[in-house]
Amino acid sequence: MTRPSTARIALNRPLRRLFDYRIPETMTVSPGQRVKVPFGRQTLTGLVVETGVTPPDGITLKPILEVLEPWLALPAATFQLLSWASDYYQHPLGECLFTALPPALRRGRPSQQKQDEHWQGTQNIAPLPANAHRQKALLEAIQRAPGISTGELVKAGFNRTQIKSLHDKGLIELTEPQLPACNQTAGTVEGPELSPAQLAAAKDLPQATDRFSATLLYGITGSGKTELYLHYLKQQLQADQQALILVPEINLTPQTLARFRRYFGSRIVAWHSALNDGERLDTWLRIRNGEPVILIGTRSAVLLPFTNLRAIIVDEEHDSSYKQGEGFRYSGRDVAVYRAHLNKCPVILGSATPSLESWHNARQGKYHLIRLEQRAGNALPPEVALLDIRSRPLEAGLSRPTLNAIKEVLTRGEQALVFVNRRGFAPIMMCFDCGHMEECPRCDTRLTYHRRDRAMRCHHCDFQMAASHTCPKCRSENFKPVGQGTERTEETLAEQFPDTPIVRVDRDSTQRKGSIQGILAKVNSGEPCILVGTQMLAKGHDFPNVTLVTVVNADGGLFSVDFRAPEQMVQTLLQVSGRAGRGEKPGKVLIQTCHSDHPLLKSLCQGNYAALADQLLTERQTGALPPFRAMAILRAEADTMQASLQLLDSIKPKTAANGIETWGPLPAVIARKADRHRAQLILCSNHRRQLNHLLTHVCQYLDQCKLPASTKWIVDVDPQETG
Ligand SMILES: Nc1ncnc2c1ncn2[C@@H]1O[C@H](COP(=O)(O)OP(=O)(O)OP(=O)(O)O)[C@@H](O)[C@H]1O
Ligand SMILES: [Zn+2]
Numbered sequence: 266m267t268r269p270s271t272a273r274i275a276l277n278r279p280l281r282r283l284f285d286y287r288i289p290e291t292m293t294v295s296p297g298q299r300v301k302v303p304f305g306r307q308t309l310t311g312l313v314v315e316t317g318v319t320p321p322d323g324i325t326l327k328p329i330l331e332v333l334e335p336w337l338a339l340p341a342a343t344f345q346l347l348s349w350a351s352d353y354y355q356h357p358l359g360e361c362l363f364t365a366l367p368p369a370l371r372r373g374r375p376s377q378q379k380q381d382e383h384w385q386g387t388q389n390i391a392p393l394p395a396n397a398h399r400q401k402a403l404l405e406a407i408q409r410a411p412g413i414s415t416g417e418l419v420k421a422g423f424n425r426t427q428i429k430s431l432h433d434k435g436l437i438e439l440t441e442p443q444l445p446a447c448n449q450t451a452g453t454v455e456g457p458e459l460s461p462a463q464l465a466a467a468k469d470l471p472q473a474t475d476r477f478s479a480t481l482l483y484g485i486t487g488s489g490k491t492e493l494y495l496h497y498l499k500q501q502l503q504a505d506q507q508a509l510i511l512v513p514e515i516n517l518t519p520q521t522l523a524r525f526r527r528y529f530g531s532r533i534v535a536w537h538s539a540l541n542d543g544e545r546l547d548t549w550l551r552i553r554n555g556e557p558v559i560l561i562g563t564r565s566a567v568l569l570p571f572t573n574l575r576a577i578i579v580d581e582e583h584d585s586s587y588k589q590g591e592g593f594r595y596s597g598r599d600v601a602v603y604r605a606h607l608n609k610c611p612v613i614l615g616s617a618t619p620s621l622e623s624w625h626n627a628r629q630g631k632y633h634l635i636r637l638e639q640r641a642g643n644a645l646p647p648e649v650a651l652l653d654i655r656s657r658p659l660e661a662g663l664s665r666p667t668l669n670a671i672k673e674v675l676t677r678g679e680q681a682l683v684f685v686n687r688r689g690f691a692p693i694m695m696c697f698d699c700g701h702m703e704e705c706p707r708c709d710t711r712l713t714y715h716r717r718d719r720a721m722r723c724h725h726c727d728f729q730m731a732a733s734h735t736c737p738k739c740r741s742e743n744f745k746p747v748g749q750g751t752e753r754t755e756e757t758l759a760e761q762f763p764d765t766p767i768v769r770v771d772r773d774s775t776q777r778k779g780s781i782q783g784i785l786a787k788v789n790s791g792e793p794c795i796l797v798g799t800q801m802l803a804k805g806h807d808f809p810n811v812t813l814v815t816v817v818n819a820d821g822g823l824f825s826v827d828f829r830a831p832e833q834m835v836q837t838l839l840q841v842s843g844r845a846g847r848g849e850k851p852g853k854v855l856i857q858t859c860h861s862d863h864p865l866l867k868s869l870c871q872g873n874y875a876a877l878a879d880q881l882l883t884e885r886q887t888g889a890l891p892p893f894r895a896m897a898i899l900r901a902e903a904d905t906m907q908a909s910l911q912l913l914d915s916i917k918p919k920t921a922a923n924g925i926e927t928w929g930p931l932p933a934v935i936a937r938k939a940d941r942h943r944a945q946l947i948l949c950s951n952h953r954r955q956l957n958h959l960l961t962h963v964c965q966y967l968d969q970c971k972l973p974a975s976t977k978w979i980v981d982v983d984p985q986e987t988g
Contacts (some may be wrong), residue, residue, distance in 0.1 A: 268293065269317035271326060274302055276311050277363035277371060281968055283314055287326040294329065297337035297344045299366075301330040301373060310373035312339065312362045333375060335382050335439045339365060340553070342607050343570045349607075350600055355897075355960045355980045356593045364593050365568040367545040376550065384418070384428070385411035385440040393434075403427050407437050441555075441572075456495055456528060462639045463489050463496075469635045471611040473501035473575050479602055481582075481623050481632045482615040483875065486843020487807075489641030490615045491521065494578050495528050497613070498559060506575040507552070508559045511597055513584035513804060515563060519782050520789075521805060522561060529559055536562030536569065564589060564597035567604060577605050581805060582614035582623060583836050588985045596983060598623075617843055617874065618836040621885060624878045625892040636875075640847070647814070647845040647852035649870045653861035661757035662749035662817050667855055668761055674813045675765055675793045679850065681813040682796040683754055684803070684841045686821055688771040689724075690716035690753045691746030696736035698743045709937045714746050715773070716753070726939035749817055755797045762795065770798030803841040809848025814841055816856040823863055826934060827988045828890050831865060835877055838869055889926075891983070895953040897960055898984045902941040903976040906932055909944035912976060916946065916963055925950050925959060934988035947987065 272294055273283045286302050288294055294313045302311045308330060320326055339347065343365060351361040363371050370376060386408040393400050403423045407413055415428060431437045459467060470493075471478040484490040494510065502508050515522060515537040525533045534548055551558060555572040562569075564587055567577075579587075579598050587597040598614065605612035614623050614632070627634040640646060657664045662685075671681045691714045694703045703712045705723035712721040714732055722729040736744040746753065751771045758767050768787055775781045781801075787794055791810045796802060819838060823831070838856065846852015858866055868877050886893050899916060901909040913930030920927050926949045933943040950956040960980055967978055 271316065271318050271320060272300075272313050272329060273315040273318045274300065274311035274329075275314050275359035275362050276302075276304065276309050278359050279357055280359065281357045281964060283358065284311070285318055285320040285324075285326055286311075287328045288316070289328045292329060292332060294332055295337060297339040297341065299333040299338040299370065299376075301333065303327050303330060308373075310371065312359075314358070314362075333373070336441060336553075338370060338376075338553075338570070340570050340572055342572075342604075343568070346600065346604050346607055347568065349603060350593075350595050352961075353957065354593065354595050354982050355957075355964055356595075361593055364565070365570065367549040368542045369546045370549075376546070382415045383412050383440050384415070384432075384437045387436060387438050389435045391434050391436060393436075399423065400427055400431060404431055404436055407431075412440055456492060457642075459492070459496060460489065460639070460641055462637055463493055463641065466493060466635050466637045467496055467500075469633075470497050470613065471633070473506075473611060475609050476611075477606045477609050478611045479605065479626070479632045480611065480613045480635060481619055481627045482613055482635050482637065483619055483624075483627075484615065484617060484635075484637030485640065485646060485872075485874070486617040486840065487640045487644050487646075487847040488617070488637040490580070490617075490637065491524065492641065493637070494580070494613070494615070495525065497578075498576065499528065502559070502576060505557045505573065507555070507557055507571050507573045508576040508578070509566060509569075509571065509574060509601070510559065510561045510578045510580060511566060511587070511601055512561060512563060512580050513586045515561065520807065525559070525561060532557070532559050534558045534560050536560055536566040538563065564595075567597045567601045571608075574604070574608050575610050577601050577610065577612040579612065579614045581616055583616045583618050583620040584804070585833065585985050588983070590985075594979075594981050594984075599983070618839050619874075619878065621832055621878060621882055622892040625882060628882075643849055644847050645851055646872055647842055647854050649842055649854040649856065649872055651819075651861040651866055651870060652855050652857050653859070654857045655859050660761065661753050662857075663754070663757060663761075663815075664857060667815050667857060670813055670815065670853070670855055671758075671762070671795065675762065675795070677812075678793050679812040680788065680791075680794050680796065680808065680810045681815065682798075682802060682808075682811050682841070682844055683758065683815050683817065684799075685749055685751045685754050685797065685817045686799060686837075687713070687748075687750045688752070688773055688799055689713035689722065689750035690756075691750050692748040693746070694721065694732065694744060695747045696739060696741055696744045698741035699736060699739040701736050701738040701744075703737070707937070707940045709935050713750065715750075716746075716756070717773075725935060728939075751797055751799060754817060758795050758797060766792075766794040768794055768796050768798075770796065770801050772799070772801070774798075775801070800837060800841075802844065803837050806844055807847055808844060810850075811844050812846055812850050812852050814845040814852070814854045816841065816854070819856045819858045819866060820860055823860060823865065825988070827986060828885070828888065829985065829987070831884075832881055835865060835869060835874070835881070839872070839874055842872075889949070894949045894951055895956045896984065896987075897948045897956060897980060897982045898987060899946045899948065899963070899978060899980050900933070900943060901930075901945070901976065901978045902938075902943045903973070904942065906936060906942040906944065908973070908976055909942050912970075912972070912978060913944055913946040915970075916966070919963055919966060920946075920948060920959060922955070922959060924952060924955055945987075 296313050298313045300311050347361045351358040384407045553570045579601050582598050626632040654664050674681050693711050694714050707728050708725045710725050719732045720729050721732045735742050755769045788808050842854040901912045903909045910930050928947040930944050930946040
């Protein structure tokens with residue numbers, strides 16, 4: 266076979282195209298390798314996608330300047346995964362591939378292993394001169410320990426000239442780095458004995474064989490899913506294998522990480538947004554080198570270059586933060602399933618409130634379903650009750666029965682959790698004389714009042730201004746906050762319970778005080794207190810002394826235009842309810858609502874998510890919505906609504922195909938955000954492949970359109986938000 270002389274290279278650019286270069290004669294490159302190439306007047310880092318390509322006639326190719334390391338920055342399986350994702354999510358391949366590199370390598374820094382080439386013997390038998398004793402010894406050393414590095418050989422007394430000489434003779438070749446010896450500390454804890462229900466589930470989990478399988482572990486809140494993951498990995502993962510555990514957010518639940526570390530010691534490695542560039546590179550290299558770690562990470566961990574991945578777990582698989590909201594809009598959960606498929610290993614999706622996508626897959630038999638419907642230890646599921654607040658007097662949103670219930674648990678020396686779905690003090694400032702409400706000058710939204718620093722803030726753009734005491738329009742002093750935010754609830758509770766510590770958890774409080782760990786120390790101590798917070802409190806926390814959860818207002822998701830809103834509302838309410846009664850003492854949940862006869866809320870009280878999910882799926886099927894059909898959204902934004910709508914209108918005729926249904930184009934629910942006018946066109950099809958082909962075609966068309974610089978478009982496949 267002749268040596269390929271050309272290569273197709275991906276650059277970290279938002280361009281749906283690749284670039285061809287010449288491979289100099291002294292160089293060999295392979296797909297997945299990192300190189301430096303000339304681009305205009307710049308030198309850029311590129312990733313080799315293909316070699317031996319035929320460039321268009323009459324084009325003289327520029328040469329690749331340098332190979333940045335002898336090994337593949339993206340090993341074959343990771344490369345294949347990203348190529349698939351690029352096509353599935355219709356995102357430029359270059360940006361997808363570079364997302365999987367740590368920032369230092371994206372910028373073209375040499376990886377630390379640059380000097381450390383790894384060697385193995387070849388099949389060639391060329392006799393060495395009789396007096397070449399050192400070279401013979403070197404060859405033997407390499408044959409004895411394939412994968413040995415130049416550094417190690419130098420330490421053993423050989424030199425680089427001897428290595429080069431053997432390489433030139435074709436007697437040795439470069440190979441993958443060998444597994445580094447791990448000086449790991451072991452975990453110390455064995456964990457509680459599994460309950461009979463957990464044991465039955467454990468028996469039903471897939472064997473870690475060389476086969477793909479997808480399992481949905483539907484386990485109610487507090488059923489001991491985390492314990493089961495730990496048990497599973499202890500049983501199934503061999504000492505030299507890698508595993509990946511995806512979690513929605515690490516920083517919110519430091520206890521989960523601590524729990525894993527107690528079992529597995531330093532084999533547990535974390536991957537999340539708070540790592541600095543050095544830590545990222547370091548962790549990335551460990552994974553790339555095949556070190557047998559158990560990686561706990563957020564979304565992007567699924568793109569790491571694992572070489573020996575034998576099990577994937579996706580915890581809280583329903584969580585919408587698995588879907589990236591900008592740029593490369595992939596779903597960490599869905600990519601994880603495809604990754605398991607490529608790697609031929611099991612993937613376990615766990616949740617107390619599975620996504621309707623996964624529930625549907627389980628019902629269709631695509632995923633193996635395991636149900637865990639008893640709480641672990643001695644805990645019982647909480648008792649859930651609706652409290653109709655129509656025409657009840659409220660203290661800043663809290664009814665008398667709610668306040669009494671809180672008082673009761675505090676008297677018993679227990680803790681209460683109050684869930685509010687908005688941060689800030691009040692969602693609206695309104696004049697009770699002229700009806701004026703403060704709106705964001707840049708968005709079609711109202712400003713939220715933050716009392717602590719007397720500011721009015723937009724939660725959609727970064728606009729803020731000082732709050733005024735009087736109505737800016739009519740100067741009336743009857744200008745007052747309306748509705749509930751966490752700050753206001755905190756204030757009311759402090760008035761009602763002056764001797765009880767109140768712990769507020771939302772984006773504002775955790776930002777100011779830094780780590781959530783400090784904030785939650787009081788709760789973890791178990792002493793009586795009241796926790797007030799947003800969704801952040803619904804996620805995975807385990808506070809054994811919380812025995813009452815109250816929801817200030819459950820009605821947000823009941824009448825939203827977004828078809829996913831009811832699903833998300835039910836999930837949040839059940840997850841937050843699931844924080845009650847996880848220890849020895851029974852838990853109670855009080856949900857304040859103005860719609861106590863709404864069927865969704867009524868079913869919620871039975872605490873039976875499976876029944877609710879079935880009901881919600883029937884509605885999706887009737888509406889011909891995902892997961893029964895594939896969906897994508899094309900969004901446009903421009904300086905005027907007309908420009909946005911026009912762009913989408915020009916695409917609509919191109920989508921006219923049998924089996925493709927379009928809705929719109931229509932202005933987005935928040936039509937103006939940060940002074941940009943936003944519109945959307947929704948595309949649906951019964952056939953995912955058909956939709957994918959159509960999108961490829963539409964993206965090509967849009968790429969060729971000469972659009973004003975201020976007009977932007979994006980495509981979102983499997984969108985989480987459709988408003
Ligand atoms: N077999 C067991 N015996 C005693 N206690 C257990 C057992 N399994 C789990 N627990 C305890 O029960 C509590 C809930 O377990 P875990 O956090 O694993 O549940 P989960 O299903 O992951 O919860 P959620 O989905 O609600 O976050 C924990 O305090 C855990 O230590
Ligand atoms: Zn705004």
